[in-house]
Amino acid sequence: MARASSRVVGADPVIRIRDLSFSYGDTLVLEHVDLSIERGEFVGLIGPNAGGKSTLLRLILGLLDPQIGEISVLGRPPGQMSRQVGYVPQFPSFPRDFPISVEQVVTMGRLGIGSFLGWYRSADREIVRRALSEVDASDLAGRPIGTLSGGQLQRVLMARALAGDPEILILDEPTANIDQRGETSIFDLLARLNARLTILVVSHDIAFISDYVSRVACLNRTLKCHPTTSVDGDAIHQLYGDHVRLIDHSH
Ligand SMILES: Nc1ncnc2c1ncn2[C@@H]1O[C@H](COP(=O)(O)OP(=O)(O)OP(=O)(O)O)[C@@H](O)[C@H]1O
Numbered sequence: 001m002a003r004a005s006s007r008v009v010g011a012d013p014v015i016r017i018r019d020l021s022f023s024y025g026d027t028l029v030l031e032h033v034d035l036s037i038e039r040g041e042f043v044g045l046i047g048p049n050a051g052g053k054s055t056l057l058r059l060i061l062g063l064l065d066p067q068i069g070e071i072s073v074l075g076r077p078p079g080q081m082s083r084q085v086g087y088v089p090q091f092p093s094f095p096r097d098f099p100i101s102v103e104q105v106v107t108m109g110r111l112g113i114g115s116f117l118g119w120y121r122s123a124d125r126e127i128v129r130r131a132l133s134e135v136d137a138s139d140l141a142g143r144p145i146g147t148l149s150g151g152q153l154q155r156v157l158m159a160r161a162l163a164g165d166p167e168i169l170i171l172d173e174p175t176a177n178i179d180q181r182g183e184t185s186i187f188d189l190l191a192r193l194n195a196r197l198t199i200l201v202v203s204h205d206i207a208f209i210s211d212y213v214s215r216v217a218c219l220n221r222t223l224k225c226h227p228t229t230s231v232d233g234d235a236i237h238q239l240y241g242d243h244v245r246l247i248d249h250s251h
Pocket residue numbers: 024029047048049050051052053054055056
């Protein structure tokens with residue numbers, strides 16, 4: 001099993017968040033959040049339900065605008081850098097007979113990048129083929145998207161994000177509906193991708209992700225960062241009570 005990245009991470013923030021606060025109406029969801037993620041980092045974002053994790057991701061993706069504070073992605077406002085950010089959303093599901101193949105889903109990751117007309121077409125197909133191969137899903141290319149298992153679907157959605165040739169990969173609970181073997185295999189794949197991509201992944205499973213990530217950001221309206229070495233069960237229970245899943249994967 002791959003373990004936390006040993007890459008040298010320099011002072012080159014790809015995501016910088018300063019004093020960010022965000023409310024939905026009267027409900028304050030994020031308060032004075034500061035976070036700087038360096039190029040090459042593999043950061044786990046954890047926290048209780050409704051702690052604001054998905055909201056923070058939406059702000060980083062430029063789908064929401066900060067009301068107070070600043071976010072920059074690769075030195076620019078988030079919405080301007082969407083091509084450089086690959087996103088794998090939470091719990092997607094498709095009806096079994098949804099008439100789109102895996103290859104077509106991954107090709108959507110090229111939308112807005114190349115033209116699908118003329119000579120770009122074969123280049124796009126080659127990139128899609130490579131993305132599927134990188135996530136070990138080449139054999140799924142012709143399958144209808146609705147017939148995949150949870151783990152297969154996650155890999156395909158990762159391929160879709162990779163097809164856009166991003167610098168940053170953001171995943172919202174990629175293993176929420178997957179058994180432990182599938183979870184290990186997805187995180188081994190992320191560890192491999194971390195050789196060339198900065199990764200931010202939301203998870204509830206702190207014990208598991210500690211083996212992979214270099215840093216854990218704990219979000220419960222406010223945010224605290226910990227190096228993985230200092231995150232233990234007691235620390236997490238003090239912060240969140242029983243809301244965060246702690247699983248011993250050593251068996
Ligand atoms: N579009 C919205 N309008 C109003 N309130 C919202 C909206 N989206 C989220 N919320 C609320 O904001 C809070 C934070 O939600 P968010 O989805 O960011 O948390 P989360 O940490 O991702 O939760 P989970 O772990 O359950 O996915 C919750 O109370 C949620 O109900």
